[in-house]
Amino acid sequence: QVQLQESGPGLVKPSQTLSLTCTVSGGSISTDDYYWTWIRQLPGKGLEWIGYIYHSGSTFYNPSLKSRVTMSIDTSKSQFSLKLTSVTAADTAIYYCARDHRSTSLGTWGPGTLVAVSS
Amino acid sequence: DFPMTQSPSSLSASVGDRVTITCRASQPISSWLAWYQQKPGKAPKSLIYAASSLQSGVPTRFSGSGFGTDFTLTISSLQPEDSGTYYCLQYNTYPPTFGGGTKVEIK
Numbered sequence: 001q002v003q004l005q006e007s008g009p010g011l012v013k014p015s016q017t018l019s020l021t022c023t024v025s026g027g028s029i030s031t032d033d034y035y036w037t038w039i040r041q042l043p044g045k046g047l048e049w050i051g052y053i054y055h056s057g058s059t060f061y062n063p064s065l066k067s068r069v070t071m072s073i074d075t076s077k078s079q080f081s082l083k084l085t086s087v088t089a090a091d092t093a094i095y096y097c098a099r100d101h102r103s104t105s106l107g108t109w110g111p112g113t114l115v116a117v118s119s
Numbered sequence: 120d121f122p123m124t125q126s127p128s129s130l131s132a133s134v135g136d137r138v139t140i141t142c143r144a145s146q147p148i149s150s151w152l153a154w155y156q157q158k159p160g161k162a163p164k165s166l167i168y169a170a171s172s173l174q175s176g177v178p179t180r181f182s183g184s185g186f187g188t189d190f191t192l193t194i195s196s197l198q199p200e201d202s203g204t205y206y207c208l209q210y211n212t213y214p215p216t217f218g219g220g221t222k223v224e225i226k
Contacts, residue, residue: 047163047206047217062214064120096162103169105153105210109162 002027004097004110012091012117018084022097022110029078030055035100036073036080040093041112048093052100053080087117121145123209125218133226138194140221142207147187151211154183154192157220158203166205167192199225 008020022036029036035052042048051061053071061069065084073080084091095115099108124143132138142152150170155163165174167183170190180195194201202225207218 046219047208049215049217051214060213064214100210104172104174105151105165105168105208105215106155106163107165107168107174109164112162 002108004108006095006097006110006113010114012087012115013119014088014117015086018087018115020082020095021079024078030075033101037098037100038082039096039098042093089117092117121209121212121216123207123216123218125207125221127221129222131224131226132197134197134199136197138197140192140205142190142218144188144209148209148211150186151209152190153208155206156203
C-alpha cells in the first residue's frame with residue numbers, strides 16, 4: 001500500500017520561498033502509471049491543484065501559480081518536491097502531496113502539512 | 120479556468136436518509152469526474168472515479184452517476200460516519216478543478 005508524507009517548514013516569511021518534500025513509500029515513484037501531484041487547501045476554503053511531476057521530470061503547473069512554482073523529483077530517494085517563490089499571506093494553506101492516475105485521478109494523498117506565511 | 124459548480128453547499132439529513140449531491144461542469148468533461156470525502160483535519164479520501172466507479176474499500180451505499188456536464192453523488196442510506204465535506208473534481212481538462220464542497224451534517 002503506497003503512502004505519501006509531506007515534510008518541510010511550517011512557517012515561512014513573506015517574500016521568501018516555500019519548500020516542501022513528499023516521501024513515497026510502499027511503492028515505486030518511477031512507475032509509468034502515476035503523476036506526482038501537489039494540492040493545497042486555503043484555510044476554511046476549497047482545494048486548489050498546484051501541479052504535477054512525472055518520474056521523467058516532466059511537469060505541468062497550474063497557470064495561476066506557474067510563474068512561482070518549481071517541482072523536482074529524486075527517484076533515488078523516492079521523493080518529489082515543491083518550491084513556491086515570493087510567498088504572501090495568501091499562500092497560507094495546508095499543502096498535500098498526492099498520487100494521480102489518468103484514469104482514477106487522485107487516489108492516494110499524504111496527510112497534509114500546514115504552512116503559514118507570516119513575519 | 121474550468122469552474123465546477125457544486126450544490127448544495129451544505130445539508131443536514133438523518134441516519135438512513137438518501138442524500139444527493141450534484142456537480143455541474145461549465146463544459147462537457149465526458150466521465151472524467153471524481154468524488155472525495157474530507158473529514159476535519161484529514162486529507163480528502165477518494166470515493167468515486169470516472170463518474171461512477173467505486174474506489175476499492177468504499178462502502179456500496181456510495182454511488183456516482185452522470186456524463187458530460189451533470190453529475191451526482193448519492194449516499195443511499197446515510198450513516199453517522201458519513202458526516203464531512205464532499206468535493207467533486209474534474210480531470211478532463213488540466214489543471215483539474217474542484218467543486219466548492221458540500222458539508223454534510225447528521226441530524
